[in-house]
Amino acid sequence: MNRYVFYNFMLVSFINLMLYVPHILIQYRYTGAVSSIVIGILIGTILVYLYTSAMARFPGKGLPEILKLYSPKWLVSIMMFFLAIMWWFATTVVVVAYAVLINRFFNPDANTIVILIMLVLACGYAATRSTLSVMFVVEIGLIINAPIILFVLFKAVRSTQLSWDAIRIVANYVTAMPTLSCIAAASFIFTGYINLSLFNRLLPPNFRFKFRFVYPLFGAMILLITFFVPIGFHGTEGVAQYIYVWSLTADSLLMQYGFIERVLFLFLLVYLNLTLVYTMSGWHQAMEFVKSCIPSYKPEIDSPKTPLSNYVIVGIFALLSVLYLVMTNEKINMMITSYWLIVRLFVEIFIVIWVFVLSRKGAKAA
Template identity: 70%
Template sequence: MNRYFFYNFMLVSLMNLMLFVPHILVKNRYSGGVSALIAAPVIGAILMYMFTSAMARYPGLGYPEILKKYCPRWLVSLTSVYFAIMWWFSSTIVVVAYAVLINRFFNPDANTTVILIMMVLAAAYAASRSTLTIAFIIEIGIIVNAPIILFIMFKMVRSPQLNFDSIRVIANYVTVMPTVITLAAATLIFTGYIHLALFNRLFPPNFRFKHLYVYPILGFIILLITFFVPIGFHGTEGVDRYIYLWAVTSDSLIMQYGFIERVIFLFLIVFLNLTLVYTMSGWHLGMEYIKSCFKACKPEIDSPKAPKANYIILAVFATATVLYLIFTNEKINYLITSYWLVLRMFTEIVGVLWVFILSRRRLKPE
């Protein structure tokens, strides 16, 4: 079961490329972006150790079920709705950004709204499946796509176009203290562990999380590549000109492998798969949080048939996502995402501390 925890970690780590995280860090490269890279693994590791330690004491239970043991129902319902909105929005900003990206790099004549509708229909249908099915889909998605992304990252690091002088210039700003926005962006890469809030329902009694020390190291390596590779390709000043930084950076690389020449096409196809998996996962978590507010809805990890409530909730999510695209643009989306990243960081800290304190109370003799 440890591998399912790893897959969720990798999913969020790789999807940070689509969440404006590289652009936010690069925009603050002279004002704390570098030091945030060092602070983020420490913060992420502490929160991850606390959260996994707490959730391990409640095998088979999700975050809402744990809160119901100690807190009034109205508070649990309010918290669940808040978390549902957070998860819905985390997936929405990704799928909306990718729909715009397809319009920008693949087919400029295509209607962005039509592209988004096709994507949200596929993601919503997949999200309506059982939690166990979602875990299997994430596993398949990571096994198929992660090696290709890691290969592209490796080729970029080894590329002769990479200018290490630009990287060294920016690295010298490591002494500048990080800001809240840089910490919020950098710590996102370690947020995959928070999926355990509901996927903990799948874990059997006496389960133990193993090799947790690997996650901060792996996340730190991915974070370094995420930040420094675009700087090495575009220079210390030119790197600030792009919003979809990694899409442009991948277009700077050429491979001589038959039908694969422009790496951007391979990059976008792979991230199309991961975007759908990430949206499916986020909407499924949001849906489960909403369902936990109703007494009639009991948590099931492998229901043979999707309840009607699943389709109703996901229809609301999908409709809200399309409306978000219609009433916003790239600049507004970037601004909202920046505020959401800060809100997410503080929400994550409070949520982890909350369940950790509750798990310590459980050890006290009654």
């Protein structure tokens, strides 16, 4: 069961390449990004250890059930509705960005709204399945796509086009003071642990988290590659010209393996799969948080029949995602995402401390 925890962590670590995290960090490469990465790794490691330790004391229970044991139901309902909005937005930003990417790199003549509707229909239907089914889809998606992503990252690091001098120049700015937006962006790569808020329901009694040292090591490795490799390819100044910097970085790689030459197409196809999986998982969690606000709701991890409420809630998510694309553009989306990352950091710290305190209280009561 430990692998299911790591799958969620790995999924978010990979998806940050498609989010605006690399672009945000690169914009501050001379003014605090490097030191912010160090602090982000430290904060992420602490949060991972605290949250896994706390959730291990509540096997089989999600965050809504844990909070309802010690807090008023009206307060928990407000908190769950707020978290549902946070989870919905986290995935909507990614799927909207990917719809724009498809329009830009695959088919410029296609309508971005039509592309997004096709994506959200697929994600929405999958999100209405049971929690256990969603976890199985996450597992299959990562088993298929993670090796390809790791291979692309390995090829990028080993590429002869990578300028280590450019990387060294930016790394020397480690003494620049960190900024809050960079710390929030850097710590996002560790945020997969927070999915335990729902998927902890799948963990059996007497479950123990193992190999937790892997999380900070893996997260730090992906974060450093995410930030430094584009700088090595595009230079210390040229790298700031791109919004979707990793798409252009993948396009800088060549492979001589049969029909695969331009890595960009392989990269985008793989991330299409991950975007669908990530959005499905996020919407499912948001849906369960909304349903937990209903007093009579009893959570089921593998319900035999899909409730009608699942389709209604996820349908609203899909509609709001399309409206978000219509009402925003890339500049506004970037600004909103930057603020959302900061809010997310403080919300996660609050949740982790809250649940950790409750776990200590429960241990003393026992």
